[in-house]
Amino acid sequence: MTRTPRLFRLLPSPGITAAKVPEITVLFWVVKVLTTGMGEAASDYLGETNLILGGVVGVGGFVLALRLQLRAERYRAPVYWFCVSMIAVFGTILADVLHVASGLPLWATSALYALAVVVMFTWWRRSEGTLDVHSITTVRRERFYWATVLATFALGTAVGDLTGLAMHLGFLPSGLLFTAAIAVPLLAWRAGASPIATFWAAYVLTRPLGASFADWLGKEHSIGAGLGLGDGPVTLVAIVLIAVLVAVMVRRGDDVQRGVAPVADIPPPGAGSGPSTNRKRSEPGDATVERARHALSDASTSERHDDGVTR
Template identity: 50%
Template sequence: MKTPTRIFSSPKVPEVFLVFWVIKLLTTGIGETAADFLGTWNIAAAAVIGIGGFFAAIWWQTRATTYHPVRYWITVLSVALFGTMIADGPHVALGTPYYVDSGIYFLLLCGLLVWWQRSEGTLDIHSITTSRRERFYWGTVLLTFGLGTALGDTTATNLHMGFGWSTLLFGALILVPLVAWRLGASAVICFWASYALTRPLGASIADGLAVSRHGDPAGLGWTTGLVTAIGLVLFGLLVAYVAITHSDVEGAHGSHAAEAEVEAA
């Protein structure tokens, strides 16, 4: 027997434009350094905030019937923190290399995307108009964070590239889906590829700022607490911006473009 699914009047995700990617990138960096900061401060508190915050945010998001930027982005931030923990957990507890964790998360992500496609017929985020599709969406988001975290650590640590070269690598790789999309590739595939790549890019930048100059790999030594605090301030300002301007409402930019064309005519 299938679980009953609710139908929403509009997609429960934001419009994808430049600010979307900037906020997403910030959540990846905050999730990385916040998890490290909490882990060194108090393990029990880290577990409560990371695990408890994740389930509380998911419950808050999925019980709603409409999109709201504050609720949505707090949920993404909670997933970022929890995703870092589930990626680092196997490495710390079991001693598995990060590249092994990357492979596992990649297979899990591919499996979930196949299940989602076969079940719903689309992976388009603009189709998140039912509770079932929303569950697929958040499961996919979580696995992209787990995969991205492990990938960033693989290049920086296992491959000894350091945070600087890792940042350059993922900065270059994230341009590939953009170019492919411009050349006519599937927007859905390019979106999810970009979404996954923001994680190792943001984490590499944040770690490079936070980690001590004497670390292995070395960083700028700003500390995880300071980098997390700066990230949270920027995150709060941008989320407040989209909440006030409603610039991230589905179809907002398409409407503005249409109005501009009419005015030009």
């Protein structure tokens, strides 16, 4: 039996039948920025209201959302964006707790989370050979994806507070700074740079971008020159907008990756010669094709024999 070379095989784990992340569209980026702002505002609101409640919602929601996403067999917009939203809340809590509990300055926590992001990218790349989000068709790759996303959310929270508060830029100038920064990977992509590198550069920048504008809207003027609308109302409006846009995604269906077909896992040579459920099963037409091959072979042999007799 001819085996597919290992280099060219996708190896989806049991339970995964399609890509687990959405196609990258304009709407994807809009919702992504909204989730970052919502996570920032919701985390601050819960923390100011009740620390225990904040911990339960943040940690419990994160665990629940991640479990639902990992158990799904394919990409489902509501499940996926619920997971992103809860990671946004939990990532903010993670970054704030490290800063407050350790007493480390924001530049130090930003550096630590930047290192964590680099480590995750390196580990993922060395393990899977790619960071392409179109290849999230296995359990292991999906775990790498979500661990990296969590690290980027924590990094963005720390960097947004660093520019808005520690560097005294204020939240609005900080948001405008990151708006300009996110244009760089967009222009690089249009100029022919790696789509994978430019995607992740933009993805990392969406966190401080959305968080800066959320803080500008919600915080008092004495904190980063905010507008003082309140973290609660900002959270509620962001949740409504996210829900509406996700409903639009579901209705349109253009956020589903097309043409991603999983391939059955085939053990490498030498892994064993006994029966395996991973071996390729015979298709209904295989016997017909084999008979046709034999017929062609017999006809060719007969022709050569007749030709020899004539001579």
